Amino acid sequence: MLEVKGLSKHFGGIRAVDNCSFSAEKGRITALIGPNGAGKTTAFNCISRTMTPTAGEVWLDGERIDHLRPHRITAKGLSRTFQISRNLADMTVLENVICQSKISGWRDLFKPAMSPSEIDKAMAILDFLGITRIAHEDGSNLSYGQKKLMDLAALLMSDPKIILLDEPAGGVNPTLLEEIVGHIRALNDKGMTVLIVEHNMELIMRLSHRVVVMAQGTVIADGTPEEVQKNPAVLEAYLGGALEDAA
Amino acid sequence: MSSYDTVDQIVAARKAYNETLAQAADRTRVTWLPVLLLVILALFPLMQFVGNYNYPIHLVLYTLMYVTMASGWNILGGFTGYISLGHSVFFAVGGYFAGMILARYGVSTIIMAPVAGLVAGLLGYMIGLITLRVRGPSFIISSLALVMICRILFEKWQFVGGAAGLSLPINDLPVQWAKLPYYYAFLVMAAFGVWVAYRVKHSKFGLGLRAISKDEIKAESAGIDTRFYKVLAFAISAFMFGMAGAVWGEYLTYVRPNIFVHILYFSVWPALMCILGGKGTIAGPVVGAVLIVAFNEFFVATLGASAINILATGLIMALTLMFFPLGLIGTLARYRKLPRALNWD
Numbered sequence: 281m282l283e284v285k286g287l288s289k290h291f292g293g294i295r296a297v298d299n300c301s302f303s304a305e306k307g308r309i310t311a312l313i314g315p316n317g318a319g320k321t322t323a324f325n326c327i328s329r330t331m332t333p334t335a336g337e338v339w340l341d342g343e344r345i346d347h348l349r350p351h352r353i354t355a356k357g358l359s360r361t362f363q364i365s366r367n368l369a370d371m372t373v374l375e376n377v378i379c380q381s382k383i384s385g386w387r388d389l390f391k392p393a394m395s396p397s398e399i400d401k402a403m404a405i406l407d408f409l410g411i412t413r414i415a416h417e418d419g420s421n422l423s424y425g426q427k428k429l430m431d432l433a434a435l436l437m438s439d440p441k442i443i444l445l446d447e448p449a450g451g452v453n454p455t456l457l458e459e460i461v462g463h464i465r466a467l468n469d470k471g472m473t474v475l476i477v478e479h480n481m482e483l484i485m486r487l488s489h490r491v492v493v494m495a496q497g498t499v500i501a502d503g504t505p506e507e508v509q510k511n512p513a514v515l516e517a518y519l520g521g522a523l524e525d526a527a
Numbered sequence: 528m529s530s531y532d533t534v535d536q537i538v539a540a541r542k543a544y545n546e547t548l549a550q551a552a553d554r555t556r557v558t559w560l561p562v563l564l565l566v567i568l569a570l571f572p573l574m575q576f577v578g579n580y581n582y583p584i585h586l587v588l589y590t591l592m593y594v595t596m597a598s599g600w601n602i603l604g605g606f607t608g609y610i611s612l613g614h615s616v617f618f619a620v621g622g623y624f625a626g627m628i629l630a631r632y633g634v635s636t637i638i639m640a641p642v643a644g645l646v647a648g649l650l651g652y653m654i655g656l657i658t659l660r661v662r663g664p665s666f667i668i669s670s671l672a673l674v675m676i677c678r679i680l681f682e683k684w685q686f687v688g689g690a691a692g693l694s695l696p697i698n699d700l701p702v703q704w705a706k707l708p709y710y711y712a713f714l715v716m717a718a719f720g721v722w723v724a725y726r727v728k729h730s731k732f733g734l735g736l737r738a739i740s741k742d743e744i745k746a747e748s749a750g751i752d753t754r755f756y757k758v759l760a761f762a763i764s765a766f767m768f769g770m771a772g773a774v775w776g777e778y779l780t781y782v783r784p785n786i787f788v789h790i791l792y793f794s795v796w797p798a799l800m801c802i803l804g805g806k807g808t809i810a811g812p813v814v815g816a817v818l819i820v821a822f823n824e825f826f827v828a829t830l831g832a833s834a835i836n837i838l839a840t841g842l843i844m845a846l847t848l849m850f851f852p853l854g855l856i857g858t859l860a861r862y863r864k865l866p867r868a869l870n871w872d
Contacts, residue, residue, distance in 0.1 A: 351750045368737070368738050369741055370741065388731055389730060389759075390730045390732060438749070
């Protein structure tokens with residue numbers, strides 16, 4: 281489904297992502313993990329073209345997408361959320377979500393901002409996520425967790441084929457975390473392909489079918505959660521480092 | 528509770544609820560006031576039958592011109608969040624284009640105004656492609672640079688009269704009625720400007736522009752072609768300025784660089800009106816235009832035509848924005864204190 285080949289992003293002399301290759305299979309949950317500064321978010325940014333990669337190719341469903349502008353990539357069916365929830369203040373949750381509905385051609389531009397069918401669809405998504413009661417709340421009045429859910433709702437509005445979630449459970453309370461895990465799993469059960477960046481190891485091991493481990497900008501391991509957990513290189517670079525940080 | 532599969536049930540349940548919401552929005556919006564204003568202003572020149580009201584007619588005309596421009600500026604500055612202080616360039620381009628056609632072929636600028644608007648809009652589109660790559664202070668400076676370039680260009684370009692400008696023929700109507708063609712032209716343009724702002728605000732395009740003004744990266748990743756949206760917004764606002772400039776040239780009977788590329792009157796004032804009334808609202812630019820023209824007129828009358836009247840107008844602006852940081856309409860709407868009559872959104 282999504283294939284990343286030799287992706288690199290250099291900031292001056294720093295190689296944030298260095299010749300990184302991995303793929304996300306259709307209908308599965310693939311996790312991208314690694315210690316802080318491993319280049320996970322940068323890789324995400326390069327895939328969704330929020331940043332221009334220095335080198336490398338990104339293929340979606342047999343189509344090369346790394347030269348497209350971000351809105352074109354979204355139209356192709358790849359949508360993402362941001363690590364720090366980016367929501368549109370002074371716009372209601374409903375407007376935030378409908379903002380992400382597909383627009384084809386410039387004729388669509390002058391259609392009413394929110395058509396009844398779009399409102400219905402958006403409300404159905406909000407209902408699926410259990411946040412219909414905040415539909416008319418201003419985007420800036422939400423709690424951190426609600427913003428995460430709103431991001432997820434907006435993502436679904438564009439009917440994506442694959443969703444890229446950048447720390448969907450970062451900084452949310454354990455109850456909401458379980459809820460978000462449930463939503464991701466429910467989406468996946470319906471055939472949604474998911475690529476997820478997350479720090480919460482327990483969550484990753486529980487949720488994902490496949491884990492890609494990054495360190496220092498490169499992929500050091502790739503396999504099932506069980507395989508990765510036993511991989512000495514991962515224990516060395518990732519878990520070992522994390523334990524030292526904790527101590 | 529419910530799952531993604533039962534979409535149909537949810538859709539049915541929500542439909543009734545959403546209809547009540549839509550009705551609520553329709554109930555708070557007012558259309559009778561703008562329509563009434565339009566009728567009153569259309570009948571206002573009848574006063575000429577009972578006396579000489581040339582000066583009040585001039586003032587209303589002048590205000591209507593600013594309503595056109597401030598509403599146009601609102602589309603870029605209010606909805607999209609790109610503050611331009613260079614829109615006098617498009618005012619001048621419209622004025623010069625229609626002025627040259629009038630001087631050479633005798634076609635009235637009132638007929639040529641939409642064409643002049645298109646020329647200004649096209650120029651805006653091309654300039655937008657370059658300058659809208661940056662935002663914030665950099666964009667403001669680029670718009671100021673545009674004014675400098677344009678002014679020098681018009682002053683040195685002998686084909687359009689250089690620094691002396693162009694003289695335009697005076698119409699041969701009796702003095703009592705001479706202003707009326709321009710008056711009605713500006714009335715139509717002002718109404719058109721407000722209508723366009725309303726249509727844009729309620730379209731997908733407007734929703735996209737609002738998203739851009741809040742977070743451009745998010746908007747782009749939401750699937751909005753931010754570059755095209757921004758440039759189109761720039762072109763539409765330039766169109767309004769071009770139309771206004773075209774008719775203003777014939778009304779003044781001359782087109783001159785130091786008048787038309789005047790940064791205070793045709794770049795800063797429309798922006799200030801929009802900010803004073805409330806950026807991103809429909810009624811804001813109208814209220815702002817009326818207030819600033821009225822204040823300026825009042826201070827010119829009481830303090831004389833010196834720099835002091837500009838200072839006084841500025842002081843009023845500063846005080847107003849201290850207490851109404853989002854502009855009059857914007858702040859009142861935020862605190863739900865806006866009189867229904869002024870909710871044109």
